[in-house]
Amino acid sequence: MSKQFLKVSLSPHIFTDESVPGIMRHVIIALMPAFVMGLYVFGIGALKVTVVAVASAVFFEYLIQKFLMKIEPTISDCSAALTGLLLAFNLPSNMPWWIVVIGSFVSIGIGKMSFGGLGNNPFNPALVGRVFLLISFPVQMTTWPKPLTDRLSLDGITSATPLAIVKEGFKNGESFSSLYTQIPSYWDMFIGKMGGCIGEVSALALLIGFVYLLKKKIITWHIPVSMIGAVAVSSTILWLVVPDKCANPLFHLLTGGVFLGAIFMATDYVTSPMSKKGMLIFGALIGILVVLIRVFGAYPEGVSFSILIMNAFVPLINRACKPRKFGEVR
């Protein structure tokens, strides 16, 4: 009988096939339809911004881990790449490359690594980078290229997004029906033929990604449905009460970053609640905040701020929404 050494460890002795890199890869795949639409609508600029964001995010994580934290770099878990991709999708495609690099640096360095790396950050890193850029470079961050125009060049004409047109119009006292002629049809907006950030324009492409994530059991329906539902309900209420300030709910759903935020940003595991009930509350409050900021706030878009604000409340939500213990009578 050959001498064999037996491994002795505690139960369980079998494990799931799922892994963190595997999950990140599935999310990246789910973002591909939106990426394709982004390339189609905005052209080379979208490719440039995305590649720069992803490469610099990975590069900064590697640098910080290897030389500052002096630990084994974990870039192979694809989380930095995903952060870079999501940051890119939240930027206009005509962003100067060096601003994109700064955005990645802030996302990874401040948004993630300063808190201790993967799993420790309280705020969505891509959104931290985006909001930093919005505040530091407001002009570049609110100047969008004209969609479906000059897609093979990096210098094109710019035009306002539907959200910006309507917000500006309401400020000037115009009614929605007169503004409607200046924005694409609802169907075009649903497909993504409109101005905006690289990954946010096509609700259709994002929904395809949503179905993929649900099928692969990466996320559940709770956050996206509660957030989108809350946007729909609050915008309906305000539209009925103050139609001179608030457009109809379909407009609010299809413009800006509602779908991108609901499906890919608010659902980030690290910065979202850990119970189904908590997720519903989280999503609903984000949705309400989005509409409040859009209607009563200074900015035309409120998704990034709403998600970051609710990220801060996640520890409280986790405390308030603990699961019921088996046998406990509530």
Add this chain to the structure above:
Amino acid sequence: MHKLKTFSMGGIHPPDNKLSKDRPIEKLALPSKVYILISQHIGAPAKVVVKANDKVKVGQVIAEKQGFVSANIHSSVSGTVVKIDNVMDASGYKRQAVVIDVEGDDWVDGIDLSSELKHEISASADQIKERIANAGIVGLGGATFPSHVKLAIPKGKKAEFLIINGVECEPYLTADHRLMLEKADEIIVGIRILMRALGVEKAFIGIENNKPDAIDRLSSSATSYRGIEVCPLKVKYPQGGEKQLIKALVDREVPPPPGLPIDVGCVVFNVGTVFAVYEAVQKNKPLVERVVTVTGKSLKAPGNFLTRIGTPVSMLINAAGGMPEDTGKIISGGPMMGKALSSQDVPVSKGTSGVLLMKEQESKRKHVGPCIKCAKCVFACPLGLEPYLLAKLSMRGLFDKAKEQGVVNCLECGCCSFVCPANRPLLDYIRLGKTTVMRMMRQKKS
């Protein structure tokens, strides 16, 4: 076709791997030496009543139970006692065992060794309990709780339902499955015996839906008894946990510890234990052997073997075709809750439901990553606990907080460690928390 009953909280779906489900139970040959551990049950270890050079017969008491929560140990072979020695057991520690040289197969008088079905139950409830206690019967599902203690209903509590656990939710294990197929009639008699002992009129047999032949077989054996109902259950681990089983069958939740099934009027017994009860009460046969599944992807001939208590695991492995070259782990029990053995010389005890040989590549733990707060462990926990939190508190030494968060409720099913995509050893830390808190609670009492 209505939906299958199941438990509502948590659970996972590991691959079945029931490699040995079509292998009929085979009597394993007698070993040349047995090592009978004197503690094969929850409660006080038994006290040895034989010494070196004593001659013993099969069924003879070799260690007597000490106190109420304890169990008798019987010799599973006839022969000569060699010595009382310390022998490696599944816990990884060496424990006291009676070592016997096997000579022939002589049983003590009074045991009915025929395989004829004895249908009529002549014993009274008290006689039944006495015979079960004398026969050294303990829970054969793996928990090894002394059965006569379970039948002693505390004052103020009443048993309403007898629940029979034919679930066998652990992957790979098929001993209970084969027993239900091959000894269905005896099991039904055993159930009637237990119903008489408890004074209950209703029994449920829970069987997972991946054993349709066993469901059919037991259903046909039970048709003449209105009080016995066979319930197919959805295949989900850990359906065989008694709390989950009670929840699925009668929709009642056992309260957190110190809560017990009797608090919701239920008493749960594994089918193997029920068969042992039949043999003890109807044939006067004490617990000296049990069915053990020997299995593994690289094994030549996985099977289910009727094994004498005290047989070294190496004999079982040889009977299944010998130890494969690529073996990395030998597990006593199933892959979710079983114990990895440090050697193949460990003897079979009353709680050994299976021996699983795992391949080298599958035996390695994967690299641990940081917690990404995905909450998969929370959604998988069948008891509504938050494993990531219990593990973190235990890791940091915050045991009071861990106790508050219910760490002692944990049944150690392993669902949390199984699902974690970051390969975090959640259950390892939760066990640390559990044992520390229980030690603190015991110290406070004294």
